[in-house]
Amino acid sequence: MNYLAHLHLGGDAPAQLLGSLYGDFVKGPLAGQWPADIEAAIHLHRRIDVFTDSHPLQAHARARFPVERRRYSGILLDVFFDHCLALNWGDYAAEPLPRFTGRVYQVLADEPRLPERLAHIAPRMAAQDWLGSYREFAVLEQVVAGIDRRLSRPGLLAGGAAELERLYQPLLEDFRQFYPELQAFVARERGLVD
Numbered sequence: 262m263n264y265l266a267h268l269h270l271g272g273d274a275p276a277q278l279l280g281s282l283y284g285d286f287v288k289g290p291l292a293g294q295w296p297a298d299i300e301a302a303i304h305l306h307r308r309i310d311v312f313t314d315s316h317p318l319q320a321h322a323r324a325r326f327p328v329e330r331r332r333y334s335g336i337l338l339d340v341f342f343d344h345c346l347a348l349n350w351g352d353y354a355a356e357p358l359p360r361f362t363g364r365v366y367q368v369l370a371d372e373p374r375l376p377e378r379l380a381h382i383a384p385r386m387a388a389q390d391w392l393g394s395y396r397e398f399a400v401l402e403q404v405v406a407g408i409d410r411r412l413s414r415p416g417l418l419a420g421g422a423a424e425l426e427r428l429y430q431p432l433l434e435d436f437r438q439f440y441p442e443l444q445a446f447v448a449r450e451r452g453l454v455d
Contacts, residue, residue, distance in 0.1 A: 263340055265343040267281040270447045279369075279372060281305070282369075282379060309446075318435060337421045338432070353440065366386070369383040406422075
């Protein structure tokens with residue numbers, strides 16, 4: 262899952278929102294460098310990633326990609342599934358997407374001690390409404406290109422957006438099957454259900 266899904270799943274409290282994002286920016290063991298509630302959200306982020314990466318529905322979705330693309334298909338799926346979530350937000354959340362994203366951006370703006378890379382991108386994230394922009398499929402091409410530039414070997418995701426477009430309907434169905442299972446997993450992890 263990418264930023265939007267982690268934020269949606271991680272909880273509504275400011276520390277939960279922060280930790281949901283920090284999971285992509287804080288690596289290695291957590292040794293009390295962050296408040297306990299933020300570290301708990303980082304741990305949840307990591308458990309969501311493990312659940313997602315090992316889920317049979319994810320393996321099925323990754324198998325839709327050509328063999329030469331499969332190694333990096335998980336990255337493409339993360340971005341595409343955020344698109345699916347943003348596009349169908351009302352099916353999964355009561356709070357309107359613009360209100361939710363505005364709240365996230367405010368939490369980021371109010372936090373003086375963001376991880377360095379997140380502190381660098383948070384103002385652009387808010388100014389350009391990265392989270393809300395996932396509704397537009399055309400934005401995915403820019404997102405994929407940005408991720409591709411940060412890979413150790415740039416160029417590995419070239420043409421990825423075109424593949425997502427080609428696979429749009431089956432991947433949308435994969436998302437619709439998978440996301441409720443992920444929501445149920447997170448509810449159990451957060452102790453919201455037995």
